[in-house]
Amino acid sequence: MTMGPIANRYTRLSDIEHPIVQEGLGPFRTPKLAAAVSNAGGLGTVSMPGFPRDLAEGAREFRAHIEECAALTDKPFAVNVPVGVDGDGKVLEFTDTYIKTALRAREEDDRIAERLTVLTTSAGFPGAYVAPIKDASMVHQHKVGSTAQAVKAQQAGVDAIIAAGFEMGGHAPSKGVHTYVLVPSVAAAVDVPVVLSGGAKDGPTLAAALCMGADAVAMGTRFIASEENSDWHPYYAQALLAAREGDDIAFTGVYGPCRGLRNRASLRLAEEHGETTNPAELLRWKIESMQRAQTEGDVEDGLVLAGQVTGAIQDMIKIAEFVPAMADEAAAVLDRLAPGAHS
Ligand SMILES: Cc1cc2nc3c(=O)[nH]c(=O)nc-3n(C[C@H](O)[C@H](O)[C@H](O)COP(=O)(O)O)c2cc1C
Structure with missing residues (x-):
């Protein structure tokens, strides 16, 4: 993989050029968006497809999205599967089905195995899935909303932590710790790479994340408003x-x-x-x-998930240009503050 202006342990772990992730945006279609971000040198994510009454239908849809993404990029990409748990702490069936769908897709198709190299879990504790993901030689990143959850996930053996703060779009961690408080605490508490999630949108916010001890940023809202996101109304x-x-x-x-x-x-x-x-x-x-x-496009009677950063975003982006420009801008900010310190 070519090295971008900000190369670090997260870009090496995920084998990407820029420390910029498009995160899971379920239950929506994101194969085109994921491929666009991966093609631009970041890490795109195919999202979980939702909870259809017939889970087998959901698994077929998920597999189709993975295949579509693998056909559109020859770069690494991820899938996201939230770990749903019931009131007794039992993992819900959809989680198991979708994780197995992703692992089976890799086993059955070398093209997919080559490109689908990262699995992101979120929501509940992913302990039962650490071994199968490792056995598949995939990078396992897990999203948390507290420092205690980050430490627990590292102890279980995940390879990277996504620290998601209060302002994030979609399902927010119940503790609601703000990113500015959460990320430095998580970075100090774990040894594995940390990815900031919530509120990132451009070069200065990526630079700020790196200053707080993160190795990368993961964004949802910013990438939705992009020319390449043609799957969304x-x-x-x-x-x-x-x-x-x-x-x-x-x-x-x-x-x-x-x-x-x-x-x-x-x-x-x-x-x-x-x-x-x-x-x-x-x-x-x-x-x-x-x-x-x-x-x-029913944005009045439909639920429009989005982060607080939506109030600070006013332009459509072209991902192919945006991702490298964001990394360049972050490097320039860091250079202005401390020449040469970011690499
Ligand atoms: C429309 C939408 C759908 C989302 N769906 C998921 C999901 O399925 N799984 C997940 O882990 N996070 C989900 N999230 C959260 C994002 O992965 C990410 O953590 C969040 O967007 C980061 O904050 P930002 O929107 O400020 O960039 C969703 C966010 C949005 C905006």
Whole structure:
């Protein structure tokens, strides 16, 4: 892999040029987005496809997304599978099915094995999956929302930690520690590479992440508003670009607190706290209304997941140019502050 202006232990671990990750954006389609980010020298991620009533159908869809991404890039890319747990701490069936789907895709297709080299778990503790992911010779990164979870994940054997702070889009960690507090604590507590997630958007924010002890940034919201994200309805990106500071809101999502745009759908959840409707029906409504926002562009009655950084993003990007420019800009910021210190 060619070395970019910021090469470090995370770029070496993931075999990428720039320490810039497009993170999991389930339950939405991201094979084209993932391939665009990987082709630009970052690490793209194919997202989990959701929770269809027939899980076998979800597994087929996930496999199709992995195949589509592998056909669009010859660079490394990741998949994200959240670890869902029930009230007794038992891992939910979709997690097991989707992790096995990813591992089987690699076993059955050399092209996929060559490119799908990173598996990102998130939400619950991934302990049971560390060994199978390692046996498959994949890099295992796990997303956490607290320093204690980071230490526990490192002890279990993961290769990198994604430290996700309060301002992140989508399902936020329940402790809600802000990125500025969380990342330095995690970086001091673990030896493995740390990736900041939540609020990153450009060169200065990447430089700031590195200053706080992170080795890379992972972004969701910034990449949604991009020319290459042609799988999403254009109204979704337009709603993110139109949003200003304060237009985001936290509500109860599928696995706990979730951040998105303030609209009719999210206000309904924020006000009702899910108390007035049948829980199973409410869960299905949440998932379907998220997907309606992405596929039909229903940004008023659909849930538009997005981070606080949406208020600071006002332009569409072209990923092919944006990723290398972001790394160059971060290197220039660091050089201005401490010449030569970033490499
Ligand atoms: C639309 C959307 C969907 C998301 N879906 C997932 C998901 O399926 N799994 C996951 O681990 N994180 C998910 N997240 C969180 C992102 O992976 C990432 O942590 C977050 O976007 C980082 O914050 P940022 O939006 O400020 O960049 C989602 C975020 C958004 C905006």
